[in-house]
Amino acid sequence: MDFFDVVSVQEAINRLMEAFKEYEFKAEEVSILEATNRILAEDIYSHIDVPEFNRSTVDGYAIKSKDSQGASESVPSLFNILGEVRMGEAAEKEIKSGETMYVPTGGMIPQGADGMVMVEYTEKLDEENLMVYKPIAFNENIILKGDDIRKGERALKRGKRLTPESIGVLAALGISRVKVYKKPKFYIISTGDEIIDLDEELELGKIRDINSYTLYSAIVKLGGEITGKAIVKDDYELLRQQVEKGLDISDIVLISGGSSVGARDYTARVIDSFEGRGVFVHGISIKPGKPTILGEGKGKLIVGLPGHPVSSIIVFGAIIEEFIYKKMEVHNHKLKTKAIMDFNFPSSPGQQTYQMVKLEERDGKTYASPSFGKSGMITLLSNSDGYIIIKPHEEGIYKGEEREVYLL
Structure with missing residues (x-):
């Protein structure tokens, strides 16, 4: 695999789905009291009319x-x-x-x-x-009898995230336990000699570990579970040991940093060292997030994420969330709204650009203005309400046009 033989976002997802076409997230049966925010792993059909009488x-x-x-x-x-x-x-x-x-x-x-x-x-x-x-x-x-739900009707579809309203439907049907997908398990590794944890003394030249905490939060929001996290110096053997540990106890291993071309970037070599197909994507035409690695080892997904916080979160949402939700057949999972662009913004030719924006209500309409900053600035995320996607074939966006804004 040649470094930075970049592919489109859609091609990266296609390769990911093909590489793991046999992989399935397992299901478990839980009480409906424990099912809120879980993903339904089966269709629910009603065995009664609701209501059962007029x-x-x-x-x-x-x-x-x-x-x-x-x-x-x-x-x-x-x-x-x-x-x-x-x-x-x-x-x-x-x-x-x-x-x-x-x-x-x-x-x-x-x-x-x-x-x-x-x-x-x-x-x-x-x-x-x-x-x-x-x-x-x-x-x-x-x-009338059956006005709400008719006997034999599909009341809830597989892949639905169970909301309080969904739990009410299950209760109305007399269903106390339901099959949901097990929470996807993640292992997070931050790499770099300069990275230190929150409880370590910050010295000149050192950087606090931001990515593992933002990714941790993103995984929880997704509905996943974190089996562990670690900070690893720029050392091939140490990184390989941590990846192997992650593969043994999780579904997906995330390696933050070490995905760009450099003498001390070992991510691709480590992924290729495990049994499996190794790296199958090294570079995606996405801005920010180009130096992203997708690979497989021991039948598990290994992702090399860029070291910059914004890039890392963007790629997590665009690639990893899409993979998990496609496998669980979840549809319309992204919260979005319409907004009028309050600015002109050029695109990067050939790249799918994710532009952070702030939202503002004026005269009963929603307007979006750009949040500018470099992908290494974590405040670029915290100061934004969402992002717009500029497709590779687009020249940019124009002030006054209405676009979909994906909410953070």
Whole structure:
């Protein structure tokens, strides 16, 4: 593999998917109380109708809707009260023309009734007679059996991230345990003689380890798990030992730094030293993040990320997140919004450019302005709300055009 034989972002993803086409993230069964933010590993089909009976959406009286036509405050419709439906109990009586029963919100609609009059539009003459002052339409104020979910219908699709609303659907179906993908396991390695950890004394020429902490947070946000992290000096054997440790206890090993061409950059050599196909991408036409390495060792993914924090996070989102979500069949996973560009910006020919932007609301519209800075500046990320993608074939972006902004 020649250094910096760059490929497009899409080609890099294609090679990654091909290299790991047989690889599968395993599933596990968990309680729905532990399933929030996990990725569903199976389609969920309903074995019941939801609701299982016609239910009232208001407090009021169940009637035949046609009996209320023409009702008004001056000329009300008169009904015979048969009783009431209690919550949690079946409605045992059948409504005939001119008859009614009181039904609370969520209560079962009696047979024969096809509408609910809100209690505000009624008045009891006595315990047996009711006046209705407003006409209602057919099935008004009623949720019909199966309106929410029909028996046999797919209620939740495999690959869905389970939200509180999704957990509510599972509870409605009586499902207490569900299959989700196991959290992808990552091992993070930061490389470089100059890198020190947070608890070490900062000396002139040294740099605090930023990448492993930003990547740690990105992995947690993704829904992954970190099995360990380490700082390694520029030493081939030390790096290989850490990569081997990571391969044994994780799904993906991330090596931050050491991906560019240089006498002391050992990442590619280390990846090629393990059993497997070794490096299959060394260089991606992405800005920032060109010196990215993708490889395989012992059947696991090894990624050499650029040392600059912004480049590292951009590549993580553009490549690694895409890989994981494609394998788990997750769709529409990126949060995005539309914004009007508040600036002109040229592109880098042949490269897919990720331009950081800030968002601002003005006169009811959302505008995006550029966040400028070098990829080694971590504040470029913290001061930005998202980014836009400029495709390789585009000449740039123009002030006034509307673009999609991917939110951080």
